[in-house]
Amino acid sequence: MIIKTIFSGFGGQGVLMMGISLAHSAMNKGYHVTYLPAYGAEMRGGIANCTVAVADEEIASPVASEPDYLIAMNAPSLFTFQNKITSGGTIFLNSSIVKDRPNRPDVKVCTVPCVDIAQDLGNPRVANIIMMGVFIKKSGIVPDDIYLKSLETIMGSKKKGVAEINRKAFAAGFDYLKD
Amino acid sequence: MAKKVFGRPKSLKDKIFHYCPGCGHSIAHRLIAEVIDELDIRGITIGVPPAGCAVLAYNYLDVDMIEAPHGRGPAMASGIKRTLPDRIVFSYQGDGDLAAIGIAESFHAANRGENISVIFINNAVYGMTGGQMAPTTILNQKTTTSPAGRHKILDGYPVKVSEFFSQLEGVTYIERCMVNSPTNINKTRKAIKKSFQCQMDGMGFSLVEILSPCPTNWKMNPIDSCKWIDEVMSKTFPPGVFKDNTASVKKAAEGAS
Amino acid sequence: MNKVLMSGNNIIGEAAIRAGCRFYAGYPITPQNELTEYMAEHMRNAEDGVFIQSESEIAAINMVAGASAAGARVMTSSSSPGISLKQEGISSMAACELPGIIVNIMRGGPGLGNIRPSQGDYFQATRGGGHGDYRTIVFAPATCQELADLTMDAFDLADKYRTPVMILADGMMGQMMEPVIFKKPKKRIYSDDFILKGAGNGKSKFIRGLLLDVIDEEEHNWKLARKYSVITKNEIRREEHQIEDAQLVIVAYGTAARIAKGAIKRLRENGMKVGLFRPITLWPFPELQLRALAANVKNFLVFEMSTGQMLDDVRLSLQGYAHIDFHGRPGGAVPTPAELANVVARLYEKVD
Numbered sequence: 001m002i003i004k005t006i007f008s009g010f011g012g013q014g015v016l017m018m019g020i021s022l023a024h025s026a027m028n029k030g031y032h033v034t035y036l037p038a039y040g041a042e043m044r045g046g047i048a049n050c051t052v053a054v055a056d057e058e059i060a061s062p063v064a065s066e067p068d069y070l071i072a073m074n075a076p077s078l079f080t081f082q083n084k085i086t087s088g089g090t091i092f093l094n095s096s097i098v099k100d101r102p103n104r105p106d107v108k109v110c111t112v113p114c115v116d117i118a119q120d121l122g123n124p125r126v127a128n129i130i131m132m133g134v135f136i137k138k139s140g141i142v143p144d145d146i147y148l149k150s151l152e153t154i155m156g157s158k159k160k161g162v163a164e165i166n167r168k169a170f171a172a173g174f175d176y177l178k179d
Numbered sequence: 180m181a182k183k184v185f186g187r188p189k190s191l192k193d194k195i196f197h198y199c200p201g202c203g204h205s206i207a208h209r210l211i212a213e214v215i216d217e218l219d220i221r222g223i224t225i226g227v228p229p230a231g232c233a234v235l236a237y238n239y240l241d242v243d244m245i246e247a248p249h250g251r252g253p254a255m256a257s258g259i260k261r262t263l264p265d266r267i268v269f270s271y272q273g274d275g276d277l278a279a280i281g282i283a284e285s286f287h288a289a290n291r292g293e294n295i296s297v298i299f300i301n302n303a304v305y306g307m308t309g310g311q312m313a314p315t316t317i318l319n320q321k322t323t324t325s326p327a328g329r330h331k332i333l334d335g336y337p338v339k340v341s342e343f344f345s346q347l348e349g350v351t352y353i354e355r356c357m358v359n360s361p362t363n364i365n366k367t368r369k370a371i372k373k374s375f376q377c378q379m380d381g382m383g384f385s386l387v388e389i390l391s392p393c394p395t396n397w398k399m400n401p402i403d404s405c406k407w408i409d410e411v412m413s414k415t416f417p418p419g420v421f422k423d424n425t426a427s428v429k430k431a432a433e434g435a436s
Numbered sequence: 437m438n439k440v441l442m443s444g445n446n447i448i449g450e451a452a453i454r455a456g457c458r459f460y461a462g463y464p465i466t467p468q469n470e471l472t473e474y475m476a477e478h479m480r481n482a483e484d485g486v487f488i489q490s491e492s493e494i495a496a497i498n499m500v501a502g503a504s505a506a507g508a509r510v511m512t513s514s515s516s517p518g519i520s521l522k523q524e525g526i527s528s529m530a531a532c533e534l535p536g537i538i539v540n541i542m543r544g545g546p547g548l549g550n551i552r553p554s555q556g557d558y559f560q561a562t563r564g565g566g567h568g569d570y571r572t573i574v575f576a577p578a579t580c581q582e583l584a585d586l587t588m589d590a591f592d593l594a595d596k597y598r599t600p601v602m603i604l605a606d607g608m609m610g611q612m613m614e615p616v617i618f619k620k621p622k623k624r625i626y627s628d629d630f631i632l633k634g635a636g637n638g639k640s641k642f643i644r645g646l647l648l649d650v651i652d653e654e655e656h657n658w659k660l661a662r663k664y665s666v667i668t669k670n671e672i673r674r675e676e677h678q679i680e681d682a683q684l685v686i687v688a689y690g691t692a693a694r695i696a697k698g699a700i701k702r703l704r705e706n707g708m709k710v711g712l713f714r715p716i717t718l719w720p721f722p723e724l725q726l727r728a729l730a731a732n733v734k735n736f737l738v739f740e741m742s743t744g745q746m747l748d749d750v751r752l753s754l755q756g757y758a759h760i761d762f763h764g765r766p767g768g769a770v771p772t773p774a775e776l777a778n779v780v781a782r783l784y785e786k787v788d
Binding site: 224240246248251257258259261266267284286 | 494501503507510524633635646
Binding site: 020023024027032033034035036037039058060061062063065066 | 612
């Protein structure tokens with residue numbers, strides 16, 4: 001098994017952190033992982049994105065030519081990557097700010113108004129964690145408890161409050177999907 | 180019994196200098212050796228000779244030495260000093276080495292306030308390569324690459340290292356000296372000693388610029404060369420102390436302790 | 437030992453510090469800035485650790501040379517254009533027989549090029565790079581784990597042979613994160629006869645690269661050459677992957693070799709018997725090991741993220757023994773395993 005995911009959005013939306021948290025938790029689950037950030041000459045603007053590969057065998061290329069999942073946190077990300085997704089793959093859309101929908105009939109779409117949910121929680125900055133809640137539940141790559149532990153490790157346990165907010169945000173995303 | 184009043188410094192190897200008659204390098208080498216003896220630091224001194232005539236300094240100075248690529252002496256000296264902070268580290272550089280190809284390394288070592296000593300030989304020409312124009316060649320001075328004389332529009336102006344470096348906050352002590360007369364040679368020895376002492380006291384970067392005769396490339400005899408330093412060269416490069424913060428640094432250190 | 441998730445650039449830094457590197461100088465350049473930043477942050481906590489952000493790459497390599505002469509384990513790093521600037525110092529360190537590690541996180545070239553991953557510096561790395569008759573050992577890691585292991589090994593070899601060692605990776609290796617386990621570093625073994633510490637009460641020493649006497653310089657060159665032949669005899673490393681039944685073997689290193697492994701997986705799923713020969717030391721190049729494969733395999737494809745540089749070494753190894761094809765993507769382009777698989781499939785048709 002090998003699963004490749006692209007996380008993409010504006011710089012500042014926390015998309016690299018989303019990728020690192022997935023990679024970290026998959027490592028802790030015992031999988032092979034690679035995390036590859038796109039890097040540019042500019043410090044601000046443009047889209048930030050990263051690719052995470054999770055596999056039960058050695059990973060050859062950390063690049064995804066046909067990713068299984070796309071997490072599009074803004075519209076440019078959708079336009080840039082929607083045609084790379086493998087047939088039958090899933091696009092997770094931040095529907096709070098993306099009004100367009102994918103042009104692919106052969107991919108599944110999961111719309112998540114993650115910024116609105118975050119605002120309801122009183123913290124618009126945790127939209128990415130909410131999206132991760134949805135993604136972790138739907139993809140099933142790693143169990144939620146392993147993911148939450150990784151999230152805490154990555155964010156550092158400096159501020160207790162932050163961990164609590166993140167856990168709440170993750171739960172809100174996790175529970176958003178009714179299955 | 181006769182008292183010995185003059186002899187070869189211990190830190191100078193028993194070898195005959197290869198330098199041209201009248202060259203200032205031999206004098207500068209000897210002065211460094213005398214100062215090392217006087218401060219009794221031969222065993223803890225590491226020198227960095229440059230590319231140029233003085234590349235062979237390790238043949239004469241009886242201390243540990245490592246040759247630097249052209250201009251890179253202060254970078255190398257920084258690496259040595261930071262690794263062995265209790266050693267006395269000096270770089271010995273010519274005008275092309277310091278003020279042209281190695282200006283960045285010299286400037287930034289000074290600006291970082293590296294606790295090293297730089298002995299800077301300014302003879303206004305590239306010596307080893309045969310008398311080409313140096314960054315310190317004075318206006319109208321003829322060299323093999325400024326055959327009509329250095330022209331301010333074509334060639335720019337002589338670089339005044341002591342004036343320029345003394346503006347840097349990282350620098351503790353800078354003096355420009357000459358080795359064209361016994362009096363001046365004594366002043367130069369004092370300056371070198373002060374520079375080494377400054378380092379031993381942990382006071383930071385110091386530089387001694389030495390106006391030094393190069394009779395061969397100046398196409399003069401040694402006596403005229405010494406006169407030329409007095410009458411011409413020192414008008415562009417006036418001798419003197421350009422910066423001396425040793426007293427205030429000492430005071431601050433005492434205040435802190 | 438704990439498995440940690442780190443980027444390639446940070447892994448090199450951590451491995452270096454664990455291996456006892458106590459002097460680092462460097463200048464910012466993408467895509468290796470994270471390594472310089474890592475050293476800035478972590479040298480502070482290492483006992484006797486020194487970090488200097490130098491004014492240029494030229495200054496960095498000379499600082500490192502000075503610190504090496506003074507006995508420290510030393511490293512500098514940069515990316516392609518900056519490595520060009522370091523060549524003067526690398527040549528000088530080779531001449532003066534000073535150990536030290538130079539990391540090149542390659543980007544697209546020539547000139548300023550771009551900041552994408554590339555393999556255009558193979559010639560520069562393996563042919564000496566600077567002036568004069570010398571070589572540097574060149575490691576080409578392909579995984580983050582190998583980055584950690586080879587960085588540690590590089591320090592040991594640099595000391596063993598008193599020579600600069602280069603770690604040649606690319607922007608992808610530098611930026612990518614993978615889980616890594618840091619092995620226990622070996623104890624530093626080396627003779628400190630050449631180190632300058634001040635003469636004490638003894639005889640003074642000097643280290644020099646200028647030998648004006650022709651016979652002295654010739655003798656020094658032969659001495660270096662003898663050292664390089666010992667290295668060639670003892671230090672070659674390579675990986676052979678699925679070559680037992682291979683009809684066609686891809687020769688690739690670093691990131692290109694990873695892509696090749698992906699391609700091989702696809703090709704084998706379609707019944708094509710393709711293997712990989714991956715040089716881990718680019719110099720010394722595993723020439724005889726590659727030639728030995730030609731006893732059974734008659735078709736080789738060299739795949740590089742360049743217009744064909746390692747290709748020269750493969751030709752020296754295989755010319756007259758086997759057929760050699762080439763596929764390259766220079767300038768920062770990173771091909772996919774699918775693309776390479778297509779290229780190989782077309783060649784494979786002709787093999788049967």
